[in-house]
Amino acid sequence: MNATSRLLPVAATTAVFLIGFLVCSLTFPNFASLRVVMNLFTDNAFLGIVAVGMTFVIISGGIDLSVGSVIGFSTVFLAIAIERWGVPPLAAFLAVLVISALFGAAMGAAIEYFELPPFIVTLAGMFLARGASFLMSTESIPITADLYSHLAEQALRLPGGARLTVPAMIMILVVLGGMVLLHLTRFGANVYALGGSRVSTALMGVNVTRTTVLIYTLSSALAGLSGIVFSLYTSSGYSLSAVGVELDAIAAVVIGGTLLSGGYGFVFGTFVGVLIQGLIQTYISFDGSLSSWWAKIATGLLLFAFIGFQQVTLGLARRSRRHATGGAHA
Amino acid sequence: MTPSDTPTDDRRDPAPLLELAGFSKSFAGFRALDGVSLTLRQGEVHALLGENGAGKSTLIKCMTGVVHRDAGTLRLDGALIAPRSAAEATQAGIATVYQEVNLAPNLSVAQNLFLGRQPTRFGLVREGEMRRRAAAVLAGFDLHIDVAAPLESYSVAVQHIVAIARAVDQSARVLILDEPTASLDAHEVEILFAVMRKLKARGIGIVFVTHFLDQVYAICDRITVLRNGRLAGSATTAELPRLDLVKMMLGRELAHATAERAPAAASGEAAGEREAAFAAFEGYGKAGYVAPFDLALRPGHVVGLAGLLGSGRTETTRLVFGAATADTGTATVDGAKVALASPAEALHLGFGYCPEERKTEGIVAELTVRENIVLALQAKRGALKPLSRREQDEIAARFIRLLDIRPPDPERPIGLLSGGNQQKALLARWLATEPRLLILDEPTRGIDVGAHAEIIALIRRLCADGMALLVVSSELEEIVTYADEVIVLRDRHHVARLTGEDVTVPGILAAIAADVPAGEQAA
Known part of the structure; x- marks a missing residue:
């Protein structure tokens, strides 16, 4: 793929989002406002954070099915730690990040040392984390700590009654940080290289084991962070929260133009993919009469459309490359 | 030149760059390498040749630490080194570029050149600086391309040069090129040779593995030949004529073996020639696979296919069996035209095929x-x-x-x-x-001597029973004992057809080694 065909999927995703936004604005008079956009950010912050981690995993040629469960576990752990054990919220946040990072590192190590497929290892991780959260509590536990109500009030006030909330700010920081890490560091180049050819990457002297462990550590730690944001958003901890979010995250990544087979993709595309999913939800809530299951159906159709689109652009790029071979050297 | 006087020859030359001595390696009792030595000098292109199973790959893997050798020492500039992985070998100064380009196709040319050692500032890759350096490195090889473009947007030849540039830029003293030319066309090979000459001038020693004898004589200073895991010989290119080289690779001593030709095979020729062909191929070929050839297969008649590795023997059998589809020529079976589009059709026409692998x-x-x-x-x-x-x-x-x-x-x-x-x-x-026709590709490969004789006896018996046989073999002594006709291949062309009294080991060797472009010789 040349530079243009690489950017094409992201451009298409962005266009779909803009067209979708335009359609919504024409349908609903109050839609086109900063307030709706900010709410879009807040409501999908937890998904955006976890999808950034998923982007790294998928570009490296892997998959992480455990993130939804890690979010669920994080919310339950926070509720119990803060409410029952009396741990200060900030300390509990730190503990969640450390636990989830270690969990991801363990999965990455299992993938590397036992040469297991990421699908199986993270599937096991999914059951483990979900099971552990059920073990701690099967009920929804409200979090009443002062910091939670305090953080919920904190927001950057923008014109038109719009509020940039703390979850939204965290997501934006994660997206920006993810872009820098993926596109501007050696680690990011290694992630792409792994997705391009694992064997070659190892032969080029890249520490493949270390890179893989780091990728899953990052994904899990971001899932932990997403769990913190989710508990802020709902002010509670519940072992059944964020069921299936791993699939929403994968959908966002793929809609964002990342190739599921690895090697190609952008964090920005994932961000837009998250916004598109949020946009569909918002449309349904504005409409009021549609069942929320339509969101799933629309996401499914979009996924099909984007995967088809990717195959076509890939095919075109390969054909044009065949015509161009040999003429490149001076 | 015989193997025994090689060491003395080596000692005469000054300052070797890389010295391998007594390399041995066994896999599950099978001796893949047996006391192999090789000396590479500065600025030398050293051809490493041998047929399938000769031990070339094993030798390279042992040199670069990918495989752990059982015995042997490795010296670089006189100092003992023992790399345990490809990465360690690269650090020590021995870099390998494989036939399959081992780079990340999705990354930019610049990232591929500098992966793992990109210039950074505050942990961030300095993209502009990296591109500038990448362009400078490639300019040293007369390659002026957009280094920001993904590697996969360039031809295989360019990708090879990028791989070589990466290896050399990591301060490689020794460069191993493992069949880099197998997937290149003539023009691209020339570009690669130009790069190799530049590296020679910089004093880098190159080990060059190839199947193409023309390329050996075009670029190499010295030749080392392996056979069955042993050193078959080593000499400068000037001292080793083609015929001697082919003999060294195939391990023939001209003196013996000729007399062993079975009288049945020698006399059966005339009778066979008279009989109508069971299957006949005219102008049969496939572009880029095997040049068009004529072939007639008769009942009770053995046709042997001889040639070096990669000369098109297996490809010929695959065409005949329909495992590959010809794009020119006609095939007839029992006088009727047939389309051999798949092995299933060949099977129904009464063909059988024992593959090499x-x-x-x-x-x-x-x-x-x-x-x-x-x-x-x-x-x-x-x-x-x-x-x-x-x-x-x-x-x-x-x-x-x-x-x-x-x-x-x-x-x-x-x-x-x-x-x-x-x-x-x-x-x-x-x-x-x-x-009615049995195709055998290397029927005696990898089996012990006793079984060899049995398989050969079986081939003769089948032939006597009136079956038509097409046999590929690297064992020339064997092939002359049972073949009524031998077709010699070189560079994917059928270059010679030997029958009757002409089916001799020296005759086959001469046809393989003939210094004539394969396309210009009549089959």
Whole structure:
């Protein structure tokens, strides 16, 4: 793929989002406002954070099915730690990040040392984390700590009654940080290289084991962070929260133009993919009469459309490359 | 030049760059390398040659630490080194570029050149600086391309040069090129040679593995030949004429073996020539695969295909069996024109095929001897007419007795049998279909000496029974004992056809080594 065909999927995703936004604005008079956009950010912050981690995993040629469960576990752990054990919220946040990072590192190590497929290892991780959260509590536990109500009030006030909330700010920081890490560091180049050819990457002297462990550590730690944001958003901890979010995250990544087979993709595309999913939800809530299951159906159709689109652009790029071979050297 | 005076020859030259001494390696009792030595000098292009299984790959893997050798020392600039992985070897100064370009195709050319050592500031890659340096490195090879573009947008030749540039830029002193030219066209090979000459001028030593003798004489200063895991000889290119080189690779001593030609094969020629061809091919070929050839296969007649590795022997058999489809020429069977588009059609015309790669293309290791033997017959009959268990048992028992397959247990998984017995079971599979033409690709490869003789005796017997045979073999002494006609291949062309009294080891060797572009010689 040349530079243009690489950017094409992201451009298409962005266009779909803009067209979708335009359609919504024409349908609903109050839609086109900063307030709706900010709410879009807040409501999908937890998904955006976890999808950034998923982007790294998928570009490296892997998959992480455990993130939804890690979010669920994080919310339950926070509720119990803060409410029952009396741990200060900030300390509990730190503990969640450390636990989830270690969990991801363990999965990455299992993938590397036992040469297991990421699908199986993270599937096991999914059951483990979900099971552990059920073990701690099967009920929804409200979090009443002062910091939670305090953080919920904190927001950057923008014109038109719009509020940039703390979850939204965290997501934006994660997206920006993810872009820098993926596109501007050696680690990011290694992630792409792994997705391009694992064997070659190892032969080029890249520490493949270390890179893989780091990728899953990052994904899990971001899932932990997403769990913190989710508990802020709902002010509670519940072992059944964020069921299936791993699939929403994968959908966002793929809609964002990342190739599921690895090697190609952008964090920005994932961000837009998250916004598109949020946009569909918002449309349904504005409409009021549609069942929320339509969101799933629309996401499914979009996924099909984007995967088809990717195959076509890939095919075109390969054909044009065949015509161009040999003429490149001076 | 004989192997024994090579060491003295080596000592005469000054300051070797890389010295391998007494390299040995066994895999599960099989000696892949046996006391091999090689000396590479500064600014030297050193060809490493040998047929399949000669030990080239093993030697390279042992040098670069990918495989751990059992014995042997490795010195770079006189100092002992012992790399334990490709990465360590690269750090020590020995870089390898494989036939398959081992770079990340999705990354930019610049990232590929500097992956793992990109210039950074505050942890961030300095993209502009990296591109500038990448362009400078490639300019040293007269390659002026957009280094920001992904590697996969360039031709394989450019990718090879990027791989070489990466290796050399990491302060490589020794560069191993493992068949880099196999997928390049003539123009691209020239570009690669220009790069190699530049590296020579910089004092880098290059080990060059190739199958193309023309390329050896075009660029190499010295040649080392391996055969069956041993050093067959080493000499400067100037001292080693083509014919001697081919002899060294194939391991022939001209003096013996010629007399062993079976009288049956020598006299049977005239009779065979008179008989009508069972299958005939005219101008049959496939672009980029095998140049068009004529071939007539007669009952009771053995045609041998001889040539070096990669000369197009296996490709010829695959065309004949329909495993590859010809794009020119005609095929006739019993005088009627046929389209050999698939092995299934060939099977129905009465063809049988024993491939060279017994393990990957021939046997199904987990199935029993009986199941392996009836496989082709069942395929020929079709899934709707299953062979009864009793029929299967009969067929298996008959061929186990006939071919003396050991142990004579039809229910043993075939993977547990020795190579020779696997080969016999494979033959049995095709004989069970009662073919009129049997194609054998390297029927005696990898089997012990005793089994060799049995397989050859079997080939003669089949021939006497009126079967047409097409046999590929690297064992020239063997081929002259049973072939009525030998076709010699070089660079994917059928370059010579020897019959009757002309079927001799020296005759075949001369045809293989002839210094004439393959396309200009009549088959």
